[in-house]
Amino acid sequence: MEPPLLILAGGTGFLGQHLRRYFARAGYRVRTLSRRASGPDELAWDGRTLGPWVAALEGAAVLLNLAGRSVDCRYHAVNRYAIVRSRTDSTRVLGDAIASCRNPPALWLNSSTATIYEDTAGRAPANTEAAGRIGRGFSEMVAQQWEAEFNLAALPHTRRVALRTAIVLGADGGALPTLARLARRGLSTPHGHGRQWVSWLHIEDFCRAVEFLVAHPVLEGSLNLCAPEPLPNAALMQLLDTYYRPRWHLPQPRWLLEIGAFLLRTETELILKSRKVAPQRLLEAGFHFQFPSCRAALADLLPQLS
Template sequence: MEPPLMILAGGTGFLGRHIRHYFTQSGYRIRTLSRCATSADELAWDGRTLGPWAAALEGAAVVLNLAGRSVDCRYTATNRYTITRSRTDSTRVLGDAIAACRNPPALWLNSSTATIYQHTEDEQPANTEATGHLGRTFSEMVAQQWEAEFNLACVPHTRRVALRTAIVLGADGGALPVMARLARLGLSTQQGNGRQWVSWLHIQDFCRAVEFLVAHPALEGAFNLCAPEPLPNAALMALLDAHYRPHWHLPQPRWLLEIGAFVLRTETELILKSRKVVPQRLLEAGFRFQFPSCEAALADLLPQLP
């Protein structure tokens, strides 16, 4: 009997590497859609147009789309356009490919982001899938356009799940190695006023949550992929400080962060936006987190960093 097939778009990044390893260990065959295909299990695509790669979707168990240009940049007009189109174009063309299949994939998982919800102040309730307030800033509107493209696809025989993913913490990629490196240098102080909420997820729980959604065919629609215990930025930085115990502490007021973001060609929104999100639908479906608290996640991950 042939192993189930997963088609993975955007599989060369931090999340994609872990998904490939996790699902390969679980018995899946993984074929990756890549702009630079170099092996038999990689299929060349440009993320915009149909091509020979589309035939590989016939009979697939899962299509997982993680494609999208990094948001770690300045939000210039050109970058805004590229960020948006890299998400909507890849989603649209995957929908076209699935719609053309005679034996369409059983499940299509498409990336979204927990940034879809508006900035949430201190005492406001956390955003759930049912009660969350969608925002109107650039990044929030990109997320809504992304999901709109996903929902517009005419794929009646394929189950669809949108993954509203928070900041994923891992030892070998994503935000954590950068945060840890800065904490060692004394930048383990609160960023801005420190009251902005941080929603996060251990990389292992990201993979486990995807597996859970694959295994439960009644689940569809949007799911928040985040740990059940968001925490304020000041509390997160205190955990890093307690681990690294730097010899000095450098303050990080908003004005200094703005200068740093300009120099590094990024945006302060990535650290100053308050993301207070909880995974209500996952919890109601019976998913149990291996790392529900950030303290437990960091205790597992920080010793693995070089």
């Protein structure tokens, strides 16, 4: 009997590499759609047009789309266009590919983002799938267009789940290695006023949550993938400061962050927007987090960075 097949679109980055290893250990055969296919289980695609790769979707247990241009850039017109189109084009063509299959994938998981919710300040309740307040800025509109494209295709035989993923913490990718490197050098102080909420998820719980969604066919629609305990930015930076104990501390007011973001060709929104999100549907379905608190997550991950 052949192992179940998981197709990863855009699966060569931080999240994709972890998912490949995780599902391979779980007994899946994992094949990747990549712009630079090289290995036997990598298939070439451009993220926009149908091609020979479509045949690989026949009979797949899971299709997981992680494709999308990085948002770690300046939000000028050219980059905004590329950010939106990389997400909507890849989602559209995957929907077309599934529709053309005689034996389509049983489950389509498509990336989205917890940034779809508006900036949530102070003691306001965390955004849940049922009661979250959708924002109106550029990042929120990207997420809405992404999910709209995902829901557009008529696919009666394929279950669909949009993954509204928060910041994923890992020792070998994502935001944490950069935050840790800066904290060692004294930049373990709050970003701006430090009251903005940070929603996050340990990489192990991210992989476990994806596996949980595969195993629970009643779950469909949009789900928040985040730990149940968001924390203020100042609290996150304090955890890093306690671990690294730098000899000096450099303040990070907003005006200085704006200059730094300009020089690094990125946007301060990535660290200044307040993201307060709760994984209501995961918890109600019975998912148990291995790392529910950021303190526990960092205690596991930071020694791997030292």
